[in-house]
Amino acid sequence: MLSRCLGTAVLVALLASCGGGGGGGGAAAPAPTGTSGGTDPATGGGTTGGTDGGTDLGISGSGAPIAYGTIDGFGSIFVNGIEFNTDNAAIFVDGQPANELDLSVGMVVSVEGTINADGVTGEATVVIFDNELKGPVQAIALDAQGDVMTITILGVNVTVDRIATTFENTTFDTLAVGDFVEISGFPEGLTDLRATHLEKRQEVYVEGETEVEIEGTISALTDTTFQLRTYTVDYTGADLTEVADSTLLEGMYVEVKGTLSGDQLIATEVEEERSFSDSLEADDDFSLQGAVTNYVDDSSFEIAGVPIDASNAVKKPSALTIANGVLLEVEGTWDGDILIATEIEAREGDLKLEASVDSVDLDQSIVTLRLATGTVQVLVDSRTRFDDDVSDLRNFGLADLSAGDFVEVEAYLNGGQLLATELDRDDADDEVVKAPVDSSNPNIEITLLGLTYNVQGAEFKDKSDRDVDAASFFAQLNTGDMVRIKDERPADGIADKVSFDVEDD
Template identity: 45%
Template sequence: MPLLVFLLVLGACGGSGSGGGIGGSGVVSSGTIDGFGSIFVNGVQFDTTGATIEIDGAPAREAQLGLGMVVTVFGTINADGVTGTADRVLFDDDLEGPLDAIEVSRDGDSALLTILGKEVIVERTGTVFDAVDFTALAVGDVLEISGFFNDARQLRATRVQKLGDFVPGVTEVEVKGNVGNLTMTTFDLDGIAVNYANADLTNVPGARLVEGQFVETRGVLVGRDLQASRVELEDGISDRTREGDVVSVQGTVTDFTAPAGFNIRGVTVDATGAVVSPPDFRLDNGVIVEVRGIIRGGVLVATEVAVRRGRIEVDAVLAEVDTANRRVVLRLPGGTVSVNLNARTQLEDDAGNPDPLRLADLRVGDFLQVEAIRSGGALVATRIDRGEPGDYVVQAPVDEFVEGASLTVLGIRFSAADGDFADRADEDVTAAQFYAALRVGDLVRIGDGRSPDGIADEVEFESPTDLDGGAEFEGEVDERDERDAPETR
């Protein structure tokens, strides 16, 4: 089988004035950088030895790419379907600017950030952090964000990098949005007043802006207004595909009405005949998936839909590493949990060791935070973080329970007669109230402290679909506006 021309458009798709359309049929796929050696994107390992790499339109090296970045790769894929060669790799962030406000979730596992009027959801373990960590985020940090937008135009961050501290009138910022209230020298960009009188419009067709255009604007803040130095038209994935292209897109499901009609990052999808993995997975708005198929009449006719984020979690010490079979075993007081890895598993090191982290780098005794899905009766890791020792946690569907006494999840029994209990609204309840609402199959989170003994310290219900921060932050903009606002810069 010959090499297939392979175009992977990942993340913000466009920017840097790269223009639309591709010559001939190809493959278009969307997702994050999940590993290195050279780079892993959507389950394919791309050799970048001879590749041209660009970051925000400037020449760069592979070493400047980072885990969780949403990139664009042009290249070829081999007959095995899991290796390939990159000819060109592009990265363009989704947002860059000062952190104006932080609202931490009730359970402390996520936070809502406000940057240039945009809302960004970050997760303690589901977001890659560089030069800052979840607990160190502070108002005034200048952050570069990469991620996926939801229906409410909130950005769920896959990567957050701190670039420095904000200096008014000096620090450059970058924001994307639709041009509104256009005049000869100003426009509104989703609530931000922009003066573009002296901006470079080279990458705008005819160097003339048009009402409603989706653009990327770079400049400095003077008060709350943006003095633009550059404005350029942004391309979407749909701008880079043609009839018959094979497409694989990773992102947040939006505009969902039925499998026959939903959207992922500007691409209309028909998944009526698609194979769904895992088979019991239910498509809905807000879930992050990877869709593969062919463009027909401007629609991505999907052949496969696979979930890319898991709701099962195990935070525990590593008992065994099987590099040959790509498997790890975690130890808990009541037994062990085996988890498989695949080419899409994202490995991150939060323990202060040099990146990139590989399976062979893990050692028995390491403390891991594992996010996984259940597929074919086995657990498959979507991401693994190695960090400093912390609380032992298991989040999984309930196998069985003895009311008022114990819970069994992932085959491990926890004594749960006392401790702290919370309901589906994350409100404190008694043990009796919790068990009265509990059913086999409910997703629960069990905390067993830093010195685990098999006796649950905390037990709470979790959403089977909402990622961390989803139920609390996603899509509730108007409701939050009515609450007391968090402190701002």
């Protein structure tokens, strides 16, 4: 889990680097311009938090984090819409001193420091990254559309998205069973994980030799073993210095490092993962990103184990529906027991576009996409996560896009404008549009986002993901239904595959 306890030497260095805390708010930062055009206000996303069971921020006595979430861009680092200067920050990766070059877009980090009066820039004093899970891929299952996969690592189900997950040393299409990977992301409930960053490790996994990392709640504790998820952990030789009083307790949430032998994990180190809220004081302002859990109503739910009351928060988009599993960013003030949210924003888009860039308006932060049947404008902002899978530009941003570049965009509708949560530059591929249906002419055409596709001769799938004919598909179709259309290369405006979005329906 992010930001584990640090060893004594590391903690001394960290404490020496820390300044004060601070709070934020204010106008949105400009969208990332990238490497090509002068200043580089990149995007951001981040906040402090944990998982169900607790996130250890590993900074006892060093101050509370003000942001916890994904890194959405560089040129400093951008977390939760704030551009944090890291020139004087202490940076830690997996408990070891590091520098900004050791961080990647999509990693979930904790940031300590201050936010400036403009509400969109700040000074980081401490940046901490710690992976959520490390081990071999045991199984892979693709969804019906082929855009989302569930991979199993050490018995943990991890959701990996073609667009929303960033990849290092592998890709969505080349990831394979047996690959040894490290995951950063957001917990979903007690058993699952949503990957925001996936790194394929260079070493080859060897059972009994290669170190793995897993988190969970201790049960069936004895003097020598305990249960963690599906594994029996032997901790007789483990380092317990990062556990309070070096004493394990039933129900304690921990991170375990060690080697596997069948269903037994021989631990070399066990670290206690403390709750994020333990580091907060009343009236602390902070922002938190993650998946909603334990939802009762808008006044009672959790993100990363932090209780939240968003009953009076401003929502973006205004029609945002909070529910278990929804990925959000929340800004607010800790009252000693609960986060009183002032703003809450969607951090995932339910609409997707895969198309070529027609033009880029840097002044308005708008990318116009060209599809075979027309154009679509997409707005980017300080929370849009930019990722370059073509040239691997580290400071990739809006100014690095050119007409003809192929991009994959995840977005949501905000007041009639498409707002991108993710924008990935990739190799040219089929055109894809996933959006609510504007109108349709049965068996002939479908219009979505103002784009009208001829569907005569297309392959259709119904709401149960079964192959059907056009008449059966249109018998189920209603205006507003989320539909995915693929126009295979070379795109000609004639749909090749048409399906309902099974996940959203």
